[in-house]
Amino acid sequence: IIVPDQPIIPFIEGDGIGKDITEPSQRVIDAAVKKAYGTTKKLIWKEVLAGKKAFALTGNYLPDETLEAFKEYLVGIKGPLETPVGEGIRSLNVALRQTLDLYVCLRPIRWFKGVPSPVRFPELVDMHIFRENTEDIYAGIEFMTGDEKAIKFRDFLINEMGVDKIRFPESSSFGVKPVSKEGSERLIRAAIKYAIDRELPSVTIVHKGNIMKFTEGAFKNWGYALAENEFEHQTFTWKKYKQIELDEGPDAAKTALSKAKGMGKVIIKDVITDAFLQESLLHPFEHSVIATLNLNGDYISDQLAAMVGGIGISPGANINYNSGYAIFEATHGTAPNIAGTGKANPGSLILSGAMLLEYLGWHEAAEHVYDAMDHTFSKRKVTSDLYSMMEGATLLSTSNFADEIIRNIH
Numbered sequence: 229i230i231v232p233d234q235p236i237i238p239f240i241e242g243d244g245i246g247k248d249i250t251e252p253s254q255r256v257i258d259a260a261v262k263k264a265y266g267t268t269k270k271l272i273w274k275e276v277l278a279g280k281k282a283f284a285l286t287g288n289y290l291p292d293e294t295l296e297a298f299k300e301y302l303v304g305i306k307g308p309l310e311t312p313v314g315e316g317i318r319s320l321n322v323a324l325r326q327t328l329d330l331y332v333c334l335r336p337i338r339w340f341k342g343v344p345s346p347v348r349f350p351e352l353v354d355m356h357i358f359r360e361n362t363e364d365i366y367a368g369i370e371f372m373t374g375d376e377k378a379i380k381f382r383d384f385l386i387n388e389m390g391v392d393k394i395r396f397p398e399s400s401s402f403g404v405k406p407v408s409k410e411g412s413e414r415l416i417r418a419a420i421k422y423a424i425d426r427e428l429p430s431v432t433i434v435h436k437g438n439i440m441k442f443t444e445g446a447f448k449n450w451g452y453a454l455a456e457n458e459f460e461h462q463t464f465t466w467k468k469y470k471q472i473e474l475d476e477g478p479d480a481a482k483t484a485l486s487k488a489k490g491m492g493k494v495i496i497k498d499v500i501t502d503a504f505l506q507e508s509l510l511h512p513f514e515h516s517v518i519a520t521l522n523l524n525g526d527y528i529s530d531q532l533a534a535m536v537g538g539i540g541i542s543p544g545a546n547i548n549y550n551s552g553y554a555i556f557e558a559t560h561g562t563a564p565n566i567a568g569t570g571k572a573n574p575g576s577l578i579l580s581g582a583m584l585l586e587y588l589g590w591h592e593a594a595e596h597v598y599d600a601m602d603h604t605f606s607k608r609k610v611t612s613d614l615y616s617m618m619e620g621a622t623l624l625s626t627s628n629f630a631d632e633i634i635r636n637i638h
């Protein structure tokens with residue numbers, strides 16, 4: 229994308245703690261841009277409405293103007309949005325992702341010095357989750373027990389598809405899990421390109437293909453085929469390794485692997501989801517980029533976030549690499565239990581802002597944010613979510629934590 233020196237960045241303040249974290253986060257991002265580029269570059273923040281604030285002002289939770297703004301300016305950022313209950317809307321986040329076809333949910337997992345972690349060598353954790361965002365069981369195709377559609381669907385499965393009716397009592401509800409070749413390929417393609425561009429060592433395809441062969445299994449197979457067809461010279465697949473092992477023996481396979489590594493080729497491998505959840509805790513450094521389907525990605529994102537301080541400091545982005553649309557977001561929810569108390573950690577939104585800067589190509593400014601964050605945590609200055617877990621820490625309010633980061637940027 230072509231980035232002007234003063235890009236307009238639409239932002240959604242968000243519900244609950246959204247109001248508490250948005251302004252301090254913007255101050256941090258602005259300070260980092262100023263430090264990097266003086267007055268030559270600047271973000272122009274433009275508020276757009278969504279969630280409760282939008283409903284109160286317009287009677288609509290997600291006004292068309294908001295979607296139009298994200299389309300017009302390509303890149304935006306958002307605070308958390310409460311999922312309205314019983315209002316005929318499933319989730320505003322899902323609506324945004326689907327309308328703009330933001331097919332990648334990217335979550336970098338990075339540890340900052342001093343942050344409490346349940347893993348032994350958190351300094352070696354450097355993972356990047358690519359979660360498919362538009363398909364899978366999250367596509368929203370569900371039929372509730374007793375509903376006419378559920379009855380029809382059950383009849384269809386039994387009468388037309390030959391499924392044994394004993395498996396589906398009349399009280400069954402149903403959810404459909406669509407996984408397409410195009411959807412899988414574009415996600416895995418983005419993950420491989422990301423690994424190549426950043427010179428990362430591997431892409432792990434995480435799936436439950438052993439059980440769900442035609443959805444999760446197909447995702448894995450399409451992934452390997454894509455790596456071999458589109459990135460033949462830049463990748464070395466585990467399938468290829470296994471084939472060499474079969475044809476020429478284990479030594480030849482190992483030699484081929486170390487040659488591939490020496491040439492900087494990205495290793496493409498796969499792991500079953502349950503094994504991955506265990507492995508990623510025990511040996512997190514064995515994984516770099518992770519490509520996975522929607523539901524797996526949801527679970528994996530929060531588990532990996534817990535390794536580096538939790539959702540309060542884990543950033544995220546929803547991206548369509550074809551159109552360029554990207555919305556960066558706090559990965560946590562609206563935390564109604566602490567809204568307005570000054571306890572919220574703005575770290576997730578601040579780091580999402582740093583990801584936005586990277587996406588614009590403003591890497592120097594992003595580095596200022598990361599360095600200042602590192603400095604702040606290593607001096608044990610934290611918000612309430614991390615305070616009780618860190619010995620000798622100093623407790624700061626949301627706003628004071630942002631000020632401390634700004635001081636460290638300077």
Ligand code: NAD
Nearest residue numbers: 308309310311321540559560561562563565566572573613
């Ligand atoms: P939550 O993330 O809001 O809260 C879970 C726990 O984490 C709470 O104890 C909360 O106090 C704490 N927490 C969350 N963010 C924090 C922060 N920045 N600093 C310190 N502590 C933090 O999850 P929930 O309670 O399940 O959901 C509340 C609402 O948020 C629901 O309506 C849900 O649908 C919505 N939600 C929105 C998003 C999003 O907009 N991306 C994501 C998740 C949940």
